[in-house]
Amino acid sequence: MIIREEEITRTETADLQRQKNGLNFTRSLIPNTDEIIQKLIDFQVAIPSWALGTGGTRFGRFPGGGEPRNLEEKIAEIGLLHALNKSSGAISLHIPWDIPANPADIKSLADSYDLKFDAVNSNTFQDQPDQKLSYKFGSLHHVDKGVRKQAIEHNIEVIKHGISLGSESLTVWLSDGSCFPGQLNFRKAFENTLESLQEIYGALPENWKLLVEYKAFEPNFYSTTIGDWGQSLLLASKLGKKAFTLVDLGHHLPNANIEQIVALLMMEGKLGGFHFNDSKYGDDDLTVGSIKPYQLFLIFNELIGGNQENNPPFGKQGFGWMIDASHNVKDPLEDLLQSIEAIMLSYAQALIIDRKALAEAQTNNDVASAQEILQAAFRTDMRYVVAEARILTGGALNPLETFRKLRVREKLIKERGLKSIATGL
Numbered sequence: 001m002i003i004r005e006e007e008i009t010r011t012e013t014a015d016l017q018r019q020k021n022g023l024n025f026t027r028s029l030i031p032n033t034d035e036i037i038q039k040l041i042d043f044q045v046a047i048p049s050w051a052l053g054t055g056g057t058r059f060g061r062f063p064g065g066g067e068p069r070n071l072e073e074k075i076a077e078i079g080l081l082h083a084l085n086k087s088s089g090a091i092s093l094h095i096p097w098d099i100p101a102n103p104a105d106i107k108s109l110a111d112s113y114d115l116k117f118d119a120v121n122s123n124t125f126q127d128q129p130d131q132k133l134s135y136k137f138g139s140l141h142h143v144d145k146g147v148r149k150q151a152i153e154h155n156i157e158v159i160k161h162g163i164s165l166g167s168e169s170l171t172v173w174l175s176d177g178s179c180f181p182g183q184l185n186f187r188k189a190f191e192n193t194l195e196s197l198q199e200i201y202g203a204l205p206e207n208w209k210l211l212v213e214y215k216a217f218e219p220n221f222y223s224t225t226i227g228d229w230g231q232s233l234l235l236a237s238k239l240g241k242k243a244f245t246l247v248d249l250g251h252h253l254p255n256a257n258i259e260q261i262v263a264l265l266m267m268e269g270k271l272g273g274f275h276f277n278d279s280k281y282g283d284d285d286l287t288v289g290s291i292k293p294y295q296l297f298l299i300f301n302e303l304i305g306g307n308q309e310n311n312p313p314f315g316k317q318g319f320g321w322m323i324d325a326s327h328n329v330k331d332p333l334e335d336l337l338q339s340i341e342a343i344m345l346s347y348a349q350a351l352i353i354d355r356k357a358l359a360e361a362q363t364n365n366d367v368a369s370a371q372e373i374l375q376a377a378f379r380t381d382m383r384y385v386v387a388e389a390r391i392l393t394g395g396a397l398n399p400l401e402t403f404r405k406l407r408v409r410e411k412l413i414k415e416r417g418l419k420s421i422a423t424g425l
């Protein structure tokens with residue numbers, strides 16, 4: 001680790017005093033503040049191994065230097081984020097970008113940073129150099145049984161890597177679709193996908209989940225075979241009780257009501273995973289909470305309100321939570337710190353919604369009160385409560401400020417060079 005624990009917790013007296021005053025004021029408004037702090041402490045969001053390098057666009061990539069060169073360095077960086085904010089205690093691997101050469105070593109390295117392995121992710125959206133058949137026209141939905149078989153075997157391979165690391169879920173995102181009308185027989189494509197997923201499902205260990213991610217468009221621009229939550233839910237329902245829908249915030253058409261989708265998927269006990277990011281136009285992969293923080297709050301409102309005993313979102317058997325963002329202009333580590341902060345804030349704000357009063361307002365068709373109740377929670381400053389959860393567990397009072405003060409990026413560049421590029425991007 002390039003920074004020490006005592007450097008993380010070292011805080012100016014004036015900053016600590018401000019924190020104390022802020023927290024005292026919040027406590028005076030919210031009687032169950034300690035309960036909320038405990039919930040925040042328990043909530044961990046996975047960092048994907050591919051978010052640590054600068055994300056490019058099809059027009060260019062502008063890396064900032066010092067990027068992690070291998071899986072060990074990626075784990076160390078997530079360990080660093082977790083040490084700063086105490087909320088990033090999990091890593092989500094992408095296969096084949098991060099194949100662990102020696103799983104036992106990788107597992108104990110992650111243990112040393114207090115990191116767990118969240119969902120493993122398969123990749124059939126690009127061809128690998130040693131690959132026999134191409135995914136140009138899709139993978140699990142492909143017209144050629146041979147291509148489907150190759151993609152199925154890859155997914156089963158990913159499950160095996162996951163087992164060796166203690167992961168308990170597989171996320172499948174397919175780029176399968178079509179770019180032009182007539183290119184694809186929709187029904188056959190769907191049936192092929194289902195059949196392929198059934199084989200993958202059959203290879204899941206008993207305690208595993210299969211998370212079926214959907215996306216409206218890109219890289220295909222006419223149709224996507226798993227294009228929306230209905231198609232994902234249909235597949236997950238046909239597959240069985242270990243299959244769930246995964247919601248990625250950026251994978252909807254503009255202005256989709258994501259909180260309503262979340263509510264209904266939870267009603268069916270079929271929401272299993274969540275990818276956080278933000279967007280203005282499409283799958284922009286921007287920092288969580290940077291564009292639509294109110295939407296994020298409304299989603300957390302549904303996540304908390306829809307808490308069902310048979311499929312609880314929070315806790316040990318809860319959903320797979322992950323940040324799925326990547327862009328060209330910020331330091332990726334700073335971006336991840338901001339994203340986690342935004343998630344924790346939205347969660348904290350949603351935890352203080354007066355649910356009893358809201359239910360009453362809904363029953364009485366009191367529309368104005370319903371809005372007031374939600375916005376009262378959204379406008380409450382929960383930053384001190386989020387910070388308190390962090391410092392109680394040994395994190396930094398202000399992770400981003402600490403990251404800059406300790407000159408982490410400069411140290412990484414010194415260690416790895418200006419031209420090091422994260423694997424996979």
Ligand SMILES: [Mn+2]
Nearest residue numbers: 213248275324
């Ligand atoms: Mn995603």
